[in-house]
Amino acid sequence: MKILVTLAWRNLWRSKRRTMITIASVFFAVALAINAQSFQQGSYELMIDNMVRFSTGYLQIQDVLYEEEPSMDNSLLVSDSLLISVRPFLKRIAYTVPRIQSFALASTEAATRGAMVTGIDPETENRFNSLPEQVVEGRYLAASDHAVLVAEGLAGLLKTRVGDTLVLIGQGYQGSMAAGKYPVKGIVRLRIPELNNNAVYMPLSAAQDFYGAENRLTSLIVMPADPGDADRLTEDLSAAVDSNWYVVRSWKYLLQDLLSLMEFDTASNMVIIYILYIVIAFGIFGTILSMMIERNAEFAMLISLGMKRRRLAMVCLLESLFISFTGAIAGAVLALPVVAWYHHHPIPLKGDLAEMILQYGFEPVLPFSADPKIFLTQALIVFVMAVIIGFYPVYKIFRMKTVERSNR
Amino acid sequence: MKVIRTHDLSKTYNHLVVPVKALVNVNLEISEGEFTAIVGPSGSGKTTLLNMLGGLDQPTSGKIFIDDTEITGMKESRLIDFRLRNIGFVFQSYNLIPVLTAIENVSFIMLLQNYPKDKMEKRARELLEQVGLADKADVRPQKLSGGQQQRVAVARALASNPRFVLADEPTANLDTQSAFNLLDIMLRLNREENITLLFSTHDQRVIDRARRVITLVDGSIVEDQHFEK
Ligand SMILES: Nc1ncnc2c1ncn2[C@@H]1O[C@H](COP(=O)(O)OP(=O)(O)O)[C@@H](O)[C@H]1O
Ligand SMILES: [Mg+2]
Numbered sequence: 001m002k003i004l005v006t007l008a009w010r011n012l013w014r015s016k017r018r019t020m021i022t023i024a025s026v027f028f029a030v031a032l033a034i035n036a037q038s039f040q041q042g043s044y045e046l047m048i049d050n051m052v053r054f055s056t057g058y059l060q061i062q063d064v065l066y067e068e069e070p071s072m073d074n075s076l077l078v079s080d081s082l083l084i085s086v087r088p089f090l091k092r093i094a095y096t097v098p099r100i101q102s103f104a105l106a107s108t109e110a111a112t113r114g115a116m117v118t119g120i121d122p123e124t125e126n127r128f129n130s131l132p133e134q135v136v137e138g139r140y141l142a143a144s145d146h147a148v149l150v151a152e153g154l155a156g157l158l159k160t161r162v163g164d165t166l167v168l169i170g171q172g173y174q175g176s177m178a179a180g181k182y183p184v185k186g187i188v189r190l191r192i193p194e195l196n197n198n199a200v201y202m203p204l205s206a207a208q209d210f211y212g213a214e215n216r217l218t219s220l221i222v223m224p225a226d227p228g229d230a231d232r233l234t235e236d237l238s239a240a241v242d243s244n245w246y247v248v249r250s251w252k253y254l255l256q257d258l259l260s261l262m263e264f265d266t267a268s269n270m271v272i273i274y275i276l277y278i279v280i281a282f283g284i285f286g287t288i289l290s291m292m293i294e295r296n297a298e299f300a301m302l303i304s305l306g307m308k309r310r311r312l313a314m315v316c317l318l319e320s321l322f323i324s325f326t327g328a329i330a331g332a333v334l335a336l337p338v339v340a341w342y343h344h345h346p347i348p349l350k351g352d353l354a355e356m357i358l359q360y361g362f363e364p365v366l367p368f369s370a371d372p373k374i375f376l377t378q379a380l381i382v383f384v385m386a387v388i389i390g391f392y393p394v395y396k397i398f399r400m401k402t403v404e405r406s407n408r
Numbered sequence: 409m410k411v412i413r414t415h416d417l418s419k420t421y422n423h424l425v426v427p428v429k430a431l432v433n434v435n436l437e438i439s440e441g442e443f444t445a446i447v448g449p450s451g452s453g454k455t456t457l458l459n460m461l462g463g464l465d466q467p468t469s470g471k472i473f474i475d476d477t478e479i480t481g482m483k484e485s486r487l488i489d490f491r492l493r494n495i496g497f498v499f500q501s502y503n504l505i506p507v508l509t510a511i512e513n514v515s516f517i518m519l520l521q522n523y524p525k526d527k528m529e530k531r532a533r534e535l536l537e538q539v540g541l542a543d544k545a546d547v548r549p550q551k552l553s554g555g556q557q558q559r560v561a562v563a564r565a566l567a568s569n570p571r572f573v574l575a576d577e578p579t580a581n582l583d584t585q586s587a588f589n590l591l592d593i594m595l596r597l598n599r600e601e602n603i604t605l606l607f608s609t610h611d612q613r614v615i616d617r618a619r620r621v622i623t624l625v626d627g628s629i630v631e632d633q634h635f636e637k
Contacts, residue, residue, distance in 0.1 A: 003519050010507035297502040304464050306492025403465040
């Protein structure tokens with residue numbers, strides 16, 4: 001009925017200031033919640049992105065037994081059957097990063113240390129994580145080299161330099177002895193401290209020789225042409241490969257520990273957002289309460305005249321719907337440029353904090369996430385909250401008496 | 409024809425420490441076309457009686473009939489409808505919807521009644537004219553004087569074509585001139601349109617003009633006088 005809308009609309013402008021304040025509080029709640037969420041999710045996205053880009057890749061093909069016992073014996077064979085089963089998906093694959101890795105002992109004249117010896121394809125590794133840029137001394141590897149790159153920390157421990165010789169001893173495929181002497185071609189500075197203290201890289205063929213594992217890999221990282229296709233590609237590849245031998249792991253699986261840690265962290269941060277919601281809820285409730293007190297006599301009069309409580313409640317509901325809707329939309333719309341700005345211009349970190357983050361291998365910046373889901377959910381949560389509060393007058397209207405003692 | 413009949417109407421307010429007997433066995437009949445004042449000192453039960461007759465509150469015991477329809481014990485939703493169709497109200501204050509203009513306030517009742525839209529505006533204007541406020545049709549209540557507001561309320565009360573109009577101390581907040589003005593309008597409507605009017609007051613000047621005066625003391629009718637005027 002038109003008159004109900006007219007009444008609601010005019011009532012909103014009757015106390016302009018109160019309406020504005022209430023809209024503003026919904027607005028701020030939404031804008032703040034969106035920013036807080038984008039900020040948090042943004043740093044997670046960056047962290048995941050870093051992990052995916054520098055460590056696990058979006059998906060990997062492994063031997064079925066490798067996860068349980070990551071040893072050379074459980075490496076995978078790059079067989080014709082594997083290549084054939086992957087072939088139909090080549091269009092969706094940007095490139096692959098082969099790796100073969102295991103632990104070995106690294107010795108120089110000065111010292112012996114445990115090392116993670118990884119065979120890499122120098123070219124694709126460059127594409128994957130720009131390893132050459134991390135070279136701080138000497139030069140990067142070429143595919144045919146019989147030489148190694150040593151991580152800076154490990155080089156320090158071994159007191160070795162470019163041009164020195166490194167002796168590597170370990171266990172190869174099927175219990176064979178892996179041993180060899182390799183000149184140090186370069187020193188790389190790795191961001192992840194753990195890796196920086198134990199990583200040794202050598203070209204893939206040299207590593208396969210070393211481990212006595214011709215044509216074998218411990219993992220084959222697959223980079224999808226479209227990162228958004230990663231999950232589907234994982235599924236499709238899983239279905240295609242021989243599941244007796246191969247398994248396809250997505251980054252979600254490979255990073256599950258990190259992800260569940262983040263989830264836990266998100267949950268604890270949500271508490272702060274909940275507190276924000278509660279504060280705002282009381283703010284809205286306060287204005288609604290004062291509105292009810294002010295209009296109590298008017299409501300009683302309307303019901304006395306013969307206006308159905310249902311209709312009167314409708315007027316109040318329309319009012320709070322308008323306030324909630326306007327506030328929520330305005331909050332989401334105005335949060336947009338802020339979030340977009342910090343998404344493209346992440347907040348740079350300085351000082352100790354930046355150092356610490358750098359040590360963990362991440363860029364010391366705090367970008368905002370531009371995930372549209374955040375806008376939707378936050379706006380929706382606050383909107384629903386405001387609507388629920390808007391039901392208080394409805395409840396009151398259905399309970400109120402037409403005759404109050406005050407009408408004497 | 410009796411528009412209103414009550415039978416041993418009593419109201420006791422029980423929610424206080426001491427129960428208050430606001431009405432005690434009131435038996436009352438109001439005929440069509442009457443112009444009746446309910447008078448009595450403050451606290452004598454005038455408001456309580458009008459609230460009962462208007463179906464705004466339920467009596468503790470006794471019955472009320474409006475045109476032979478018993479409204480005591482009626483379900484609230486039916487009662488609201490009943491009020492809308494049969495009873496016009498003029499309250500002492502908070503009479504008008506503040507966000508609507510005078511003419512919208514008058515039309516509002518007709519809207520609730522689903523009165524045909526095309527005739528609504530014309531009728532609302534006529535009613536405002538009858539109370540001498542044709543020129544204030546598009547003015548909101550807060551821009552009207554107290555007397556003008558009460559006159560709009562009278563026009564609105566008539567808009568629904570009620571069987572009778574109840575007015576609880578309609579002149580209480582008005583200056584003498586406005587009070588007489590309002591009373592004149594009510595009297596004229598009563599004479600010319602045969603509107604049944606029942607109002608409470610303790611204003612002697614108003615009482616002097618009534619054609620029937622019912623006096624309440626401590627919730628009981630102590631006097632019921634008819635005057636020929
Ligand atoms: N809602 C109420 N609750 C309790 N007592 C009431 C209420 N309304 C009226 N009364 C009491 O009932 C009596 C009659 O009041 P009322 O009908 O308002 O008188 P009047 O309108 O003649 O001044 C008074 O004693 C008053 O205190
Ligand atoms: Mg009274």
